[in-house]
Amino acid sequence: MQLRNTTSVGRILSVLLIVVAILSGGCSRTSSDGRTVPGKVVGTVVLDPKVPLWMTHGSLAVVALMKGPTSPDWLPVARVVFVHPTFPVPFEISQKDVRLTGITFQGNVRLVARLSLESGSSLVTSGEYSGTAPVDATVGGSPVRIVIDRKLPTLSGNGP
Numbered sequence: 001m002q003l004r005n006t007t008s009v010g011r012i013l014s015v016l017l018i019v020v021a022i023l024s025g026g027c028s029r030t031s032s033d034g035r036t037v038p039g040k041v042v043g044t045v046v047l048d049p050k051v052p053l054w055m056t057h058g059s060l061a062v063v064a065l066m067k068g069p070t071s072p073d074w075l076p077v078a079r080v081v082f083v084h085p086t087f088p089v090p091f092e093i094s095q096k097d098v099r100l101t102g103i104t105f106q107g108n109v110r111l112v113a114r115l116s117l118e119s120g121s122s123l124v125t126s127g128e129y130s131g132t133a134p135v136d137a138t139v140g141g142s143p144v145r146i147v148i149d150r151k152l153p154t155l156s157g158n159g160p
Contacts, residue, residue: 039105043091054125058117111144
């Protein structure tokens with residue numbers, strides 16, 4: 001599924017880069033059964049109880065960041081989007097989700113989950129929340145768990 005327009009996608013990607021730089025987060029390798037999935041990163045996104053429930057009427061994006069052979073920085077390379085998510089949200093990111101030409105989805109990745117709502121109403125506050133897990137994951141490694149628990153600053157004048 002796609003976000004409403006390319007402006008939203010650009011805004012999400014630019015803020016994700018800032019969030020990653022600030023948080024230096026990743027994803028954990030916690031798994032009850034220790035299974036691995038070749039060529040994919042799989043896991044679950046959960047919602048912290050302090051996040052307002054009306055946020056689930058927005059969209060959830062899980063973005064994978066990788067370092068390339070010529071790039072010293074973590075760059076967003078793949079994403080999956082869920083509209084009106086029901087938590088917990090299981091996700092899977094693989095080569096088919098890569099958005100950059102010439103990138104092979106392999107090695108270490110960092111994951112950022114972002115929950116966004118643009119309400120357009122004075123009764124429900126627009127907003128964005130984010131979460132990362134504490135360490136990098138490996139493509140084909142153990143399932144990961146991401147907790148959405150941080151309110152992001154509002155870029156426009158629509159929120160608190």
